[in-house]
Amino acid sequence: MALKDITLGQYYPGDSAIHRLDPRTKLIGTILFLVSLFVVKNFTGFLFCAICLAILVKISGVPFRYMARGLKAVIFLIVFTALINLFMTPGTPIWQFGILKIAREGIYRACFMAIRLVMLIFGSSLLTLTTKPVALTDGMERLLSPLSKIGLPSHELAMMMTIALRFIPTLLDETDKIMKAQTARGADFESGNLRERAKGLIPLLVPLFVSAFRIAADLAMAMEARCYRGGDGRTRMNGMAFTKLDTVAAILLILYFAAVIALGRLPLF
């Protein structure tokens, strides 16, 4: 079945140093990397970020082509942002046609924005490519757990994400089953204009919602039968532990951030 072949998240299996890092280190590292992209003031800074990122990708063993796939979905956004910046930035005009004019500053800013966006995508996909969805959820739960004191339901959020991940394939199967059943009864999901097609989805969505509620009720009962009563007093089988690798990563991260700030201060292009 085609629907069964989907990969959960976009994890790229491997055993590199990056894969082995604690998910918390990777989460914080990714956030810092994304922040650093906004601290960068010049192209030399970007070049430095790009070199660091390239080294990380190389270590992770994820093929470049695999990473670039993430760009496809947002290529429109990148082009759009670049064009807006290109035409809308005021400054010394070097080309003009009617109301369209391109300024020197515009070219500079368009390139700047496009590079920033591409690096944002690469940086965050390195995290999702090298971390299992479950580890990612666990990491988030741990990182957010101090906030539970001020009322943020960190355990509940993580549990919801875990269950959502678990049930994506189940709901896809269910969708597939309902679609076949409705097709057998003459439902048409493929032809007609946009409005007709949207209307055609009703016989799919209504039973799907009903079955999602039924699954939720079943699961809730099964969880209660297995003594689930929220996050209090719960232990975890796979305790997370920072290793030497994480210490090294933390030091490198601090050095990296210092370098980015220093480069921003220098009068470089």
Added chain:
Amino acid sequence: MSKETVIQLKDISFSYYTENADGTLNTDTDVTMKHSEKRFALDGVTLDIERGSFVAVVGSNGSGKSTLAKHLNALLLPTSGEVLVCGMSTADPDNTWEIRRRCGMVFQNPDNQLVSSVVEDDVAFGPENLGVEPSEIRSRVDNALNAVGMYEFRKKGPHLLSGGQKQRIAIAGVLAMQPECIVFDEPTAMLDPSGRAGILKIIRGLHEQGKTVILITHFMEEAAQAERIIVMDQGKPILDETPAKLFAHAEQLSALNLQMPFGASMAAKLSARGVDLPEGIITSERLAECLCG
């Protein structure tokens, strides 16, 4: 009786409806339609289940067998009467979690009872909820997965497994809580014959290891493997016998739409035609033995 009673039902009744002040019935929203004509899903059930026994509960749809199962670990509380699990009343909220730990439950749908997208994390779910030490959880998970023969699948996602394999994971998840008693609520209803045979083998194995096993089923072939069969009808246990004695009530069973196992019904027919057979034949294997031997 020499054996210790592990579960005791004292005249329990249960209704999915609550009565309004004016005497009309108020229907609970998650009632399935099959209960719609009846007020009581369970109607005065009194039973004792002994430690280490293997009890099967059979009955047609809507006979109350699943409702009965949910009373055994406080998922449902009786409208009247009392359920005692290891001496603890299910009506007392302080006992709820200890009862659920001691009396595990495996449900019908293999898909809707697994929580995590990694097999071993799912098995660890129960012990994690109980607050067991991480190293202890690890060994319990490994033991439970080995017991159901799924150890090599521990890193897989449940969506890549067959129905029978998922059901084995569900059993491992219950075993990791180290219960004394396991209730199986139609665990094979959604499986193919080979998956069904595998699950039954595991259930028999658990019984042999001394666990108390309660198997809710509508397959008589499966019930025949138990030491004791309880037949439910209209919320009441109407027969409570060993398999060999139960299958002597052939007419009564067929009146309840329950099919006799092939071996037993064939033996009964042959005996009626004058073939000399010993009493109490249940399985086809035993029948073949008696005919050829």
